[in-house]
Amino acid sequence: MSGSTTCALCPRMCRFTCPVTAATADETATPTAMMQTWGLAKDGTMGWAVAADALQRCTGCEACRTPCEFDQDVPSMLYEARAEAWEHEAIPAGAKALHERFLRSGNPFGADLDAELETYADPADFDRKGRVLYWPGCRELAEQPERVADVMALFKALGADHVTLPARDDVPGCCGGPLMAIGDRAGLGVAAAGLHQYFDRQRTWVTGSGSCLTTVTKGWSSVGQEVHAEVLHLAQYLLFFRDQLAELGKKAMEIAEPALPTLIVHDACSLHRRTARGEAVYDVLEAATGLRAEPFGPDVERTGCCGAGDFHDLTRPEAAAQVAQWSTRDRRYPATARVITGDVGCVSSLRRAIPDRVPVQDLVGFLADWLSPVLRT
Ligand code: SF4
Ligand code: SF4
Numbered sequence: 001m002s003g004s005t006t007c008a009l010c011p012r013m014c015r016f017t018c019p020v021t022a023a024t025a026d027e028t029a030t031p032t033a034m035m036q037t038w039g040l041a042k043d044g045t046m047g048w049a050v051a052a053d054a055l056q057r058c059t060g061c062e063a064c065r066t067p068c069e070f071d072q073d074v075p076s077m078l079y080e081a082r083a084e085a086w087e088h089e090a091i092p093a094g095a096k097a098l099h100e101r102f103l104r105s106g107n108p109f110g111a112d113l114d115a116e117l118e119t120y121a122d123p124a125d126f127d128r129k130g131r132v133l134y135w136p137g138c139r140e141l142a143e144q145p146e147r148v149a150d151v152m153a154l155f156k157a158l159g160a161d162h163v164t165l166p167a168r169d170d171v172p173g174c175c176g177g178p179l180m181a182i183g184d185r186a187g188l189g190v191a192a193a194g195l196h197q198y199f200d201r202q203r204t205w206v207t208g209s210g211s212c213l214t215t216v217t218k219g220w221s222s223v224g225q226e227v228h229a230e231v232l233h234l235a236q237y238l239l240f241f242r243d244q245l246a247e248l249g250k251k252a253m254e255i256a257e258p259a260l261p262t263l264i265v266h267d268a269c270s271l272h273r274r275t276a277r278g279e280a281v282y283d284v285l286e287a288a289t290g291l292r293a294e295p296f297g298p299d300v301e302r303t304g305c306c307g308a309g310d311f312h313d314l315t316r317p318e319a320a321a322q323v324a325q326w327s328t329r330d331r332r333y334p335a336t337a338r339v340i341t342g343d344v345g346c347v348s349s350l351r352r353a354i355p356d357r358v359p360v361q362d363l364v365g366f367l368a369d370w371l372s373p374v375l376r377t
Pocket of ligand 1: 008014031064074
């Protein structure tokens with residue numbers, strides 16, 4: 001039995017874990033309903049346009065995998081389903097708008113990513129020979145490009161002054177993750193082919209984007225491109241410099257004598273369930289502050305989806321906002337709370353859902369802040 005048939009015949013065992021179904025009260029968003037829809041479109045009982053609309057109701061969070069007896073990878077099946085819908089020219093409005101922006105600008109935000117990189121990077125950051133690449137990804141460059149300057153300053157302070165940024169102009173700013181999410185497999189293939197050799201020339205490839213991490217480690221193989229460079233999340237790379245981080249943290253605290261915060265880590269779906277790299281975020285924070293952060297959810301497995309996974313915030317913004325509200329609804333925040341996420345892709349959605357009085361930062365945003373007394377000198 002195929003994976004999609006297993007879900008289609010399942011009595012919706014994962015129904016209550018799905019944030020989209022719960023937040024939007026939409027029974028067509030369960031894996032069972034979406035796989036049944038796919039089957040109906042395949043056998044001609046349902047039109048592909050109607051099916052394509054139903055097949056996009058997923059943030060790729062993999063929460064359904066935890067209770068699943070069959071360890072089903074629902075997001076990957078949906079990439080297949082959407083690709084099939086795409087071949088039938090069935091493209092929902094949100095996906096179409098994203099795709100048009102991508103065709104115009106090379107990214108789903110319609111932003112000039114080269115200009116952002118130019119503004120916040122030092123010219124010397126582009127041509128080092130250390131073969132360690134920091135890849136900001138399209139969302140970081142579009143939504144908080146100043147983070148590029150923060151991360152490079154942090155690397156230098158830690159002694160990692162060999163890290164390079166993607167070469168300007170001739171290297172696209174997006175890995176193709178948004179195209180994979182909407183079913184444009186040919187577009188993903190073009191994006192992967194355009195970047196593959198450049199990435200593989202690196203010894204180590206580092207990113208703070210969960211979406212890029214998932215696309216490069218899993219999505220690219222679906223279009224025949226395997227990356228042989230070491231692929232790391234930013235927190236994993238920073239742990240190579242754990243002692244230096246602790247030393248900087250100690251000095252910063254001696255200078256600023258800050259009030260101790262309550263650190264709350266939003267365990268991004270992309271880092272925990274999808275790529276199993278999230279623990280490093282806690283370790284980095286502990287090295288820099290001496291404090292062990294608490295998880296945002298009851299435990300790291302039951303964390304809240306921010307709604308922006310698989311660019312759901314661009315294709316279905318209202319549903320994505322409802323997911324973020326639903327996922328954060330029961331959280332209480334002490335006065336000293338600071339919410340930190342390891343995925344730069346979650347920051348904007350979490351900020352919109354969490355009360356304004358609670359700072360929400362990505363990992364480097366927090367470190368730039370916390371270590372500012374020593375990074376400024
Ligand atoms: S993911 Fe697992 S639990 Fe959910 S519908 Fe599919 S088979 Fe059932
Ligand atoms: S991956 Fe997440 S959003 Fe998608 S069906 Fe599973 S639980 Fe729902």
